[in-house]
Amino acid sequence: MSDSDQLESVTAATESPAHEEPVSSGAAAANGETESPQAPVPGSGADAGKVPSLPGDVASDTETIVHVMRHGEVHNPKGILYGRLPGFSLSVTGRSQAATVARTLADHDIALVVASPLQRAQETAAPIAGQHGLIVRTDDNLIEAGNTFEGLRVSVGDGALRKPRHWWKLRDPFTPSWGEPYLQIAHRMLAAVNKARVEAAGHEAVVVSHQLPVWTLRRFLEGKRLWHDPRQRQCSLASLTSLVYQGDTLIDIVYSEPSGGSDPRVTGA
Numbered sequence: 001m002s003d004s005d006q007l008e009s010v011t012a013a014t015e016s017p018a019h020e021e022p023v024s025s026g027a028a029a030a031n032g033e034t035e036s037p038q039a040p041v042p043g044s045g046a047d048a049g050k051v052p053s054l055p056g057d058v059a060s061d062t063e064t065i066v067h068v069m070r071h072g073e074v075h076n077p078k079g080i081l082y083g084r085l086p087g088f089s090l091s092v093t094g095r096s097q098a099a100t101v102a103r104t105l106a107d108h109d110i111a112l113v114v115a116s117p118l119q120r121a122q123e124t125a126a127p128i129a130g131q132h133g134l135i136v137r138t139d140d141n142l143i144e145a146g147n148t149f150e151g152l153r154v155s156v157g158d159g160a161l162r163k164p165r166h167w168w169k170l171r172d173p174f175t176p177s178w179g180e181p182y183l184q185i186a187h188r189m190l191a192a193v194n195k196a197r198v199e200a201a202g203h204e205a206v207v208v209s210h211q212l213p214v215w216t217l218r219r220f221l222e223g224k225r226l227w228h229d230p231r232q233r234q235c236s237l238a239s240l241t242s243l244v245y246q247g248d249t250l251i252d253i254v255y256s257e258p259s260g261g262s263d264p265r266v267t268g269a
């Protein structure tokens with residue numbers, strides 16, 4: 001399970017609904033919590049224009065797409081919550097996933113590639129940038145969520161969570177108490193996306209981040225509560241959450257898995 005997912009799963013069963021259907025990207029603000037589980041099609045739905053817009057200075061007739069990408073699989077043989085720790089690179093599978101996405105986006109009008117400063121995100125972004133003759137830019141706002149359990153094993157039944165001294169950290173799953181506030185994550189991710197959108201206006205940009213930040217951003221844009229059951233995230237390894245803008249207005253969110261799906265409960269992500 002990736003980064004902080006194992007920790008969040010500990011409280012999910014009691015603090016989150018057993019199941020929550022994904023919300024339509026275009027109609028979330030108007031429709032609340034009901035939606036088809038399939039990824040939306042760009043421009044579809046009568047309520048597409050009701051998604052919150054972002055500030056900027058892009059002409060209203062200009063279409064820009066920001067692909068918010070999750071990094072590929074990480075080499076993590078000890079199964080720790082690596083968070084923001086240095087030295088965690090992509091696994092062989094992770095490098096293959098990154099290469100697959102680069103090939104998928106080869107014929108796209110990619111004008112900008114930006115990544116979290118962490119090694120796994122930089123390595124994921126590299127082949128995409130190379131495909132388009134670009135350099136990978138770094139934005140600290142795309143970094144993994146902060147977590148007080150960083151460097152520890154947090155799987156259910158073993159590791160840090162068996163020790164009573166850590167239990168107090170789990171007191172509030174809504175903020176959450178063990179890490180960076182969800183709202184703070186959403187705001188910094190939104191800042192990174194907005195910056196990329198304005199710079200790549202009229203073209204496409206790729207920003208590479210991490211599962212929890214990507215999923216938190218999507219929930220924020222869809223008008224959903226930010227605390228959630230991590231087992232229900234739609235954010236596989238090397239997946240793309242593509243934000244489609246018309247001028248400064250977000251008109252659609254399209255999710256895709258060029259490298260195939262991955263189980264959010266599986267370690268190594």
